[in-house]
Every structure is written in structure tokens, then in C-alpha cells.
Amino acid sequence: MTQTSASGAAPSRALALPALSENRVARFATIMVLYFLQGVPAGLTTVALTAWLAAKGATPVEIGAFVAFALLPWSAKLFNGLLMDRFTFKPMGRRRSWILAAQGLMIATLLVMAALAPTANEIALLSGLCFVLNLCAAFNDVAVDGLAVDIVPNSERTGINSVMFASQSAGIASTSVIAGGLLMSGDITTTALVLAALVAVASVFVGIFRERPGERLTPWSNGTASPECLERQQDAFWPIITGVIRSLFNRHVLLFLAGLAFAQAPFAFAGSVSPTLAVQHLGFSSEGYSNFVAAATLVAAGTALILPVPLVFWLGLSRAVIVQLAGVAILCAAAGLTLPNWQGDTAFMIYDCAIYALSLSGMITLISWAMRICSPAVAATQFALFMASANLAQSIYSANSGFVIEMGGYSATYLFMSVTSLIGLLLCLLARVGDEKLVTNHDD
Template sequence: MEQAVRLSVRPALPSLSESKPARLIVVAILYFMQGIPWGLSTVGISAWLAANGATPVEVGVFIGTAVLPWSLKLVNGLLMDRFTFKPMGRRRVWIIAAQAMMAIVLLAMAIDAPTVGQIGLLAAYCFALNLCATFNDVAIDGMVVDLVPDEERTMVNGMMFASQTLGIAAASFVAGQLLMSGDISSTALTFAAFVAIVSSVVVIFRERPGERLLPWSKGTASRECEERQHSAWLPIIAGIFRSIASPLTVLFLLATFLNQAVWAFIDAASPTLTIQMLGWGSDQYSSFAAMVGLVAAIAAGVLSPLIVRITGLRKSIIILFVLLGASAAIGGATFDSWEDDRIFMTIFMIQYVVGLLLSILLIVWAMRICNPAVAASQFALFMAIPNLGRSLMSGNSGWLVESGGYAVTYYAVAAITLVALVLCLLAKVGKSEAVPIPALPIKSSITKEKKYEDD
């Protein structure tokens, strides 16, 4: 009897707002899961298509369509800032629903089993899969802005990207091996089972103390959730417009849009370049991309806070931009003299690692200027713009490759990257006085202004 009483009063696991280790565990798991749709779409299936004769245009259009939901995240953010089940927190119910839908889409793909000739159907399934992942992404980003203290954000951003990149690497490798048999059904079923099992971990952590673990559990909405969750559209939309009112913010968003040129090349041009020009197999490309992703993930977790601490945020961003532009220019200048794949492999590794580090630092800056009251919507906008750039440039890369060749495409990446650097300099990214934090439009009439020091 006494033992039963002790079990009934056993304390719950610490909430995410209370426990740094719990925050890190949940964020790492969720970002790893986000990497599965991306790795499956942009590496595994795209290499499979290239190996079976798809043209650069077809691969580019497939990838551009598959990753398009990542540019629509503002809609997700608006929904999350407007609607939630408050007793379970602001974001958690959305995360659980998104993970469940991801498993369902994968299961449907396994049952339908589209063939390599059904590129449109494959693109539709990957679109739906990435749409689920974007709901997860927007929800966890909003949760991080809500719950993570300022001093943890550089480290958390590095860990977020490291986890996502690990997920991409793992999905790329596994998909590459499974698709060697030409069986999309077993591939999708394997990922569906994995998503269902691993996602169950996030259910056991509450956002804040006293909230419900599940819809039918006991608990109440937290004060922060009641204050920050809006009951009308106008405050959310007004907060978003305020977030982009500064010309410097507009320049920054344009820079993040153009910065995706290197990722568009990696996503859409690299599969056909390696498989159809360099003679690789689809499994070889998937394994190589997975290995580079693993290296990049380690670099993201270790180097991102280190380089900011040593050189400062602004100088780090400039250095990384220059490295990206230079590597693409070298690719264009040397392409016609390539005798093997060593130069490509070197450039690919540099672009992947440096591109990931740069993305982390740009997101650190974007997160610093987010208003917690509309964090999901505002941060979703900041992330939707570069994702739109990645989707559009991926979708059109095939036309550039077929009309101008891979050397011209490398040069285009270098030129676009240089323009993005200039825009970042004009936007004064990394300077504490450049972009003030918007007033907090929480339900009280009190407004606050906060400035952050440059790392």
C-alpha cells in the first residue's frame, strides 16, 4: 500500500523550461527527425532518379517541389501563434501531430510504392512529407525562442543544425542502400517505423510545469502560454509587419534568400554531376553525401560557438561568405580540367561544412531579433525566405546546367554568394545597434526594448 502511494506521487520528469538537459535532448531528437524527409528527398531519391536516367531538369524540378513546403513556413507559424491546446503548452501539441503525420505519409508511400518513372507522384509524397517536417520545425523553433535563454542560443543553434544534419546524413545513407534494390516500399516502411518509435520520446516532456502530458491528463495552461498565445489574427499579423519594417531587415532577408545558391547546387546539380558525369553509382553518392553530412554535423556542434567566440559574429559571417564564394569560383575555373573526382569532392565538402556554419550564424542573428509573442510566425518568416530561395534555385538549376554547363553553374553560385555578402554588410548583420528588437506585443500595454551585444 505504501509503495502504491509512493508511486502515485512520484514527481514528473522536469519540464523543458526548467531543465537544460531536457531541452537539449528534445531539440536534438526533433531536429534529427527533420533531417529524414530532407535526406530522403534531396539525396536518396534524387540520386536514385539520376541513376535511372532522369535529366538535370527533372531532378531539379523534383527537388524544388519536394522542399517547397519549407518556404511556406509563415503559414505554419501563423496557425501556431493563433491556435493551440493551451493546457499542453504553446507548441507541443503541434509537434506531436506533425510527427504522427510524418509516419502516416511514409506508410502511405510504402503502400502505394511509386516507381522511378512516376516522378510527379514521388514529388507529391515528398512534398507532403516535408510539409509535416515544416510543422515540426516551426513549432520547435518557436519553442526554442520561448524557452531557451539568450546565453544558450548559439550553442543550441549549433546543436539544432548538427542534429538535423546527422538526420540528413543517416537518411541519405540508409535510403541509398535500400534503394539499390529499387524498392521504394521497403525504404518508406523502414523510415515510417523509425519515426513512430523515436517520436514517442518527445511525448514525455512538458513545456512548463503543471501542463498536461496528454490531452486527457490533468494539468492547466501556464501563465506564459496564456499571456503570449493570441486569440485574434490582427496582433500576430501586426507583429510580423513590425518585424520587417526596418530596411536593414529587408536587406538581411534578401541576403539569406541568395545565400541558398550553394545549397541549390548541392541539392540539385550534384546528383547528376556525380552520377552522370563522374560515373558514380547512386549508393556511392548517397554514402558520400552522408559522410560529408556527418563531418558537417560535428563541425556545426563544435565550431559554431567557437568561431563566434574567437572572431565575433560579424567577422565570422564575412569569412564564411568569402570561403563559399571562393570555392564555387574555383569549381568553375577548374571544371574543364578535372581528370577525376577529387576536386569535386573537396569543393563539395568545403561548401557543405562552410555553408552549414554560415546558416547557423545567420539564424543566430535572426533568432535574436525575434519577438517571443509572435516567435513562431516571425521566425518562420525569417526561415521561409531562404527556404524559398533554395526551392526556386534548385528547381531552376537544371535549366542552367543544360544550357550553360556545370562550370557556368559554379560561377553563378560564386556571383550570387558575393551579392549576398554585400547585402549582409549593408544590413549591418552582427552589429548590436543595427536591428533593434521589436516591442513585445503581449496582452499588457507595456512595451520593452532590448538590445543584444555582438558576440
């Protein structure tokens, strides 16, 4: 029997695949693929290219500036959210048209990179291309996050966040290995073409699922906007802006934004500081460092899948945040204090892997709370505000990481991460993260 949507439109039998809003497996699979694809620009920008530049003699300040500029679009996600909550092609759902457009532009940017083939000496051109690539990924990220807030029940949100970040980590790891190996030959054209093909194939899979029953699969196919889309999609900017502003009048939201920002230092360190420490001081090759990061990222992905859900179940969300952020602070302090006595690269690999894995797990826990306190009507904008705070902090840390190294050495950067993690923990506690009385969205 052909399923009929609430709007009365029945999908074609040939394309009657389950809608994401009604099928848990399709929902998880699609979000996994989309977050895997977000790992492509992240892995290329913060791992493969930084290691390649370090091997070519770029300084910590140059690499920090490259990463900071390339990742800057992630700080503008609030603007992206405003656009998505205001405009969409309603017959295809609230988020799906944005997701497919972002995927297409990501492919186009990689093809342009392949055609221009910038060298390691053309850091400005490389930064510009990576900026555009991350701009596409940031639009995609906001759309996917808005999709998750729209269609994922509260009971699945910690699990879906684990899947999101684990998949993104797998994407970063895969891109690190692929791009790291290809860049060893100096062939950035082949690297970009291979990644473009990867994004294209995955995008085809994403494109076969509707958000809700009865919607269009493509702009030219049959279908109508769902009642949920018509109800939640805003027709003017002002209601969106006022809704988000109202949320900012809540001191707990402001404290949470600040806590997220302070907790980002380990991620910035991984992209901006670790490459020069590993390649220029510990003897890693460019490909060797990319392969190490791939392995460490997979460990982090495994941790993201296994740790957050049972930790929140056993301890509650608030205590889970305490354990994870305090653990990151302790690991960073230990690394900073023992770094002068490191022999070889073993200690670096252990600390780097453990800090990243626990930081990622903690971030998943915090993001699940961010989703809980978002209103569906302005979900893309409100959630983007949370993420923009985190991303802007990462860019600021990356831009200044080289100066921290020059002033205090690599030990100082680890100690800096320890302090910022503790400040982030304190702010999250003051924000009452995990207190269900603060939750305004109880859709199940």
C-alpha cells in the same frame, strides 16, 4: 519533493521528468532529436531519391523540378507560423501539440508511400508524396523553432543552433545511407517502412517532456496552461500580422531577408545539381553517391558543432558571417574555374564537402541572429518569415538549376553560387547583422 508549477498544478510523480524550460539537458536533447527527424524527409528527398532517379536516367531538369516541388512547403512557413501563434492546445504548451501532430502525420505519409510504392517512372506521384512529407516536416520545423525562441535563453542560442543543424545533418546522413542502400534493391516500400519506424521511435522520446512545469503530458492527462503560454499566445490573427508587418518596416530586417535568400544557392546545388554531376558524369553509383553525401553531411555536422560558437566568440557575429560567406564564395569560384581540369572524382568530393560544411556553419550563425531579433509573442511567425525567405530561394534555385546547367555547364553553376554568396554577404553587412543595438528581445 514534487515540483509545483506557477499555475499550481503538480505533475504526476510517475511522469515527473524535467520540463524543457527548466532543464538545459532535456532542452538540448529534445531539440536534437526533433532536428534529427527533420533530416529524414530532407535526406530522402534531396539525396537518396535524387540519386536513385539519376541512376534510372532522369534528366537534370526533371530532378530539379522534383526537388523544387517536393521542398515547396518549406516556403510556406510564414502561414504555418501564423497558425501556431494564433492556435494551440494551451494546456500542452504553445508548440508541443503542433510538434506531436506533425510527427504523427509524417509517419502516416511514409506508410502511404510504402503502400503506393511509386516507381522511378512515376515522378509526379513521388513528388506529391514527398511534398506532403515535407509539409509535415515544415510544420514541425516552425513549431520547434518557435519552441526554441520561447524557452532557450539568449546565452544558449548560438550553441542550440549548432546542435540543431548538426542534428539535422546527422539525420540527413543517416537517411541517406539507410534509404540509399534500400533503394538499390528497388524496394521503396521497405525504405518507407523503415523510415516510418525511425520517426515513430524518436517521437516517443520527444513526447515524454513538457514545455513548462504543470502542463499536460497528453491531451487527457492532468495539467493546466502555463502563465507564459497564456501571456504570449495570441487570441486573434491581427495582432500577429501587425507585429510582423511592423518588423518589415525596418530596412535592416528586409535586407537581412534578402541576404538569407541569396546565401541559399549552395544548399540548392547540393540537392539538385550534385546528383546528376556525380552519377551521370563522374561515375558514382546511386548507393555510392548516397554514402558520399552521408559522409559529407557528417563532416558538415561536425563543423556545425565545432566552428560557429568559437568563431562568434573570437570574432564577433558580424566578422564570423564575413569569414564564412566569403569562404563559401571563394571555394565555389575555385571549383567552377578548375572543374574542366578535374581528374576523377576527388576534386568534386573535396569541394562539395567543404562548400556544404562552410555554408551550414554560416547558416547557423545567421539563424542565431534571426532568433535574437524575434519577438516572443510572434516568434513562430517572425522566425518562419526569415526561414520562408531562405526556403523559397532554395526552391527557385532548384527549379532553375537544370536550365543553368544546360546553358553554361556545371562550371557555371559553381560560379553562380560564388556570386550569390557574395551578394548575400553584402546584404547581411548592409543589414548590420551582429549589431546589438538592433536587438529588441533581451529575455535571458
